[in-house]
Structure formats: C-alpha cells, structure tokens
Amino acid sequence: MGYYGKQLRSYAKQPNSIRGEIKMINVLYKTIFAPLEVFSRQDKKGRLGASVTIVISTIILGSVIAPVLYFYASKDRYVISLNAESLILRTALSIATWLFVCAVFWLLSKAFKKDLSYKNIAAAWGLTYIPNLLTVVLYTILMVFPEINSGNILAAFIICTLFIMFLVWKAILYFMIMRFVIDTTPREIVIYTIVSAAVFTALIVIEFSVGIQVPML
Template structure:
C-alpha cells in the first residue's frame, strides 16, 4: 500500500530505476484491477442498471476477450519501452519497466470509474453548468496525470535526453494509436495503456 500512496503523492520516490520492494506486485495489482474494472465489473454494472429498461445481453466471452486484450496491451507497451531502452543503451530490466509502467495505470483506473458513473447516471453530466465543468476538468486532469507519469518514466527511469524522448514519444504515439484502435475494436470503451 505504501508504494500505491507514494506513486500518487510522491511519485519520484517510486518512479526511478532503483529496486523498490513490492513495486512489481503493487503494479500488477493496479493493472489487473484496472483491467477487471474496465472489462468485467463495468459491463456487469451497466447490465444490472439497464436490463429492465432495454433489451441488452451480458456477453461473457467478449468481456474476457477485452480483459485479455487489455492485459496484452500492457505487456506490449512494457516490451516496446524496454526494447527502446535497450536501443538507447539504458540499463533497465523488463521487470523494472513493467513494475514502473503499471503504476501509471492509477489515472486510468480513476478515469474508468468516472466514465462508468456517467454511463450509469448520465444526469450528473447535463451538458452545462458547474457539474459539467468539474467532470470535464477531472477527465483533463487524468490525462495530464498520465502524461506526467509518462515523462517521469522517460526522465527519471530511463534518464533520456531530449532527442531520445522525442524519438520514444513518436514511436509511442504510433504504438498507442494502434493499441487504442485494437482495444476499441474489441469493445474497450476507455483506453487502457
């Protein structure tokens, strides 16, 4: 739990290339919790909320397909980051890459919660007024938070130069777009990368 709180409140303590005990386990719990929330719990909550109003089905096989795709995309991103670190001669293991990048799923987890609350209770977001401002601000905050984690990973973990950050970001952009499209094709509503 300490690693979780550190990654939220003092992320530089865990976003580094030093060995941190239990970081991989905490990271995997965050990734799996995010994946299960997005692909299993959210569809079940939506189904239970609207099953009496609309004719909808709960497609278990699609839920598990989405779960597998979300987990595979995490592994793919970690692998590409690790390969890019090897290309730039950075001394970081795949285990470190996976454990650190998994901590960046905290904003994804919170974004999924907010998005699915809006799916179940759409009247919260009425299109105008203060609630719209707050909810839109939260979504923007989650996006910026994820971007901060990305750049902390680049600078604090990989210790990259500006040139290397630009190259990795261009490669990452193409990778992220491809993986987001894959996730959308299988029905993932909130990108989880």
C-alpha cells in the same frame, strides 16, 4: 522508545504477507503524493506488486465490472446483452496491451543501451495506471448514472475537468518514466514519444474494435 520506534517494532511483528501489503500501500501512496521516490532506475521493494495490483484492478473494473453494472442498470431501458466471451477478450487484450507497451519501452531502452530490466519497466509503467483506474471509476459512474452529466452545467464542467486532469496526470507520469526510470536524453525522448504515439494509436483502435471504451494504456 519513541513513536517511530514503536511503529518499527509493530511493523516487525507483522507477518510477511501483511508487511508486503504495507509496502505496496506505501508505494501506491508515494506514487500519488511523492512519485520522485518511486520512479527511479533502482528496483524498489513492493513496486512490482503494487503495479500488478493497480493494473489488474483497472482492467477488471473496466472490462468486467463496468459492463456488468451497465447491463443491470440499463436492461430495463435498452435492449442489451452481456457476452461473457467479450468480457474475457477485453480482459485478455487489456493485459496484453500493458505487457506489449512495456515490451516496446524495453526494446527501445535496449536500442539506446539503457541496461534496464523488463520487470523494472513493467513495475514503473503499471503504476501510471492510477489515473486510468480513476478514469474508469468516473466513466463507470457516468455510465450507470448518466443523469449526473445531463442538464447541470457545473457538474458537466467538473466532470470534463476531471477527465482532462487524469489525462494530464497520466502524461506527467509518462514523462517521469522517461526522465527517471529510462533516463532518456532529449533526443531519445522525442523518438520514444513518436514511437509511443504510433503504438498507442494502434492499440486504442484495436481496443475500441473489441468494445474497450477507456483505453487501457
């Protein structure tokens, strides 16, 4: 039996829960390095699980862990407080934002007669949270260690480049969903983008008003 045969046999021996995790990790890996295999109209096994995992991780990190870390890192320097209600509100609003954006995409797909399930859109859109997660990680590091960004021009340039890179990556993944999941025509993609821009702007304003600094979109 060759190498792949052994791999297959060891995979088959795994319990179902571990197999599910392997599938999810595989989906996450492909989303980063070979997204054409993940972003398609067909329902892929492990895609929704990977999507929910990445969205929840991003939200928990951005809405709960980052403020707690910032509080403990800065309580000796500034007078700040940690409000549990605010953390819960931010978490709930971030989850609602994800579901709402998916609902908007789904309704538009219905309007354009695309025959796409809400689950499929939610799974695909959730995977685009990988750049968000990395942005939140970088933002949290800079919040806890602000001295990284001050005084060193090279460090500031690298940090700026990383933020722009995550933004461009997110935009590319957005257009991949439009092209390969929702399967839009050029006219439809323009309409989608105009509606999305309006919805995203409104959601960013709402999120800012409750203290979410990295938009959870």
